């Protein structure tokens with residue numbers, strides 16, 4: 017088993033919340049009489065991030081939905097207003113034929129903004145790299161995500177004055193100096209390996225053992241990077257603030 021495979025041998029289930037507003041948490045309800053085609057949505061607002069209700073401020077535009085040449089229902093689009101911040105979204109619901117009261121949420125725009133918040137204790141030049149990784153993840157740019165995480169970890173090595181050279185040796189150097197512990201060293205190496213996978217195309221694209229960096233791996237690398245920063249930057253700064261002396 018090579019390093020890259022070993023890296024993801026045990027992959028925890030990450031439930032990373034990468035969005036300020038998770039885009040699929042809306043619920044739809046039909047309003048008024050069935051023939052009015054009015055509906056409301058409720059869920060997290062992509063503008064103000066609050067749990068809110070969205071009411072129609074325009075009439076609905078309905079389009080028939082076909083399956084195997086027969087109409088199975090219609091999708092309705094309307095502009096809706098957040099009752100918390102009064103900003104607008106475009107929402108769509110589906111109403112099946114034969115059930116005038118049924119109304120199912122389909123999608124809405126905007127989806128929300130990427131949550132690229134990172135602790136201020138992380139030095140700025142490193143933090144911006146990590147924030148870029150989070151924004152890459154928001155648009156499912158998984159290879160770019162892990163590459164930016166790797167870059168942020170390498171910037172951390174430079175911050176601690178690791179001798180310039182390959183990242184693998186820089187990480188080992190930090191551990192040898194006692195700057196990072198063994199678990200942190202392992203974590204940094206995983207980010208490095210993930211970044212390498214994202215940065216380099218496989219020599220043999222038909223190799224069955226190739227790891228493709230998808231959402232799970234990208235989320236894992238983000239969490240490893242976040243944990244690494246938590247230990248090397250965030251915790252030391254917080255300890256300085258609260259000495260209890």
Ligand SMILES: [Zn+2]
Nearest residue numbers: 061064098101
């Ligand atoms: Zn709102």
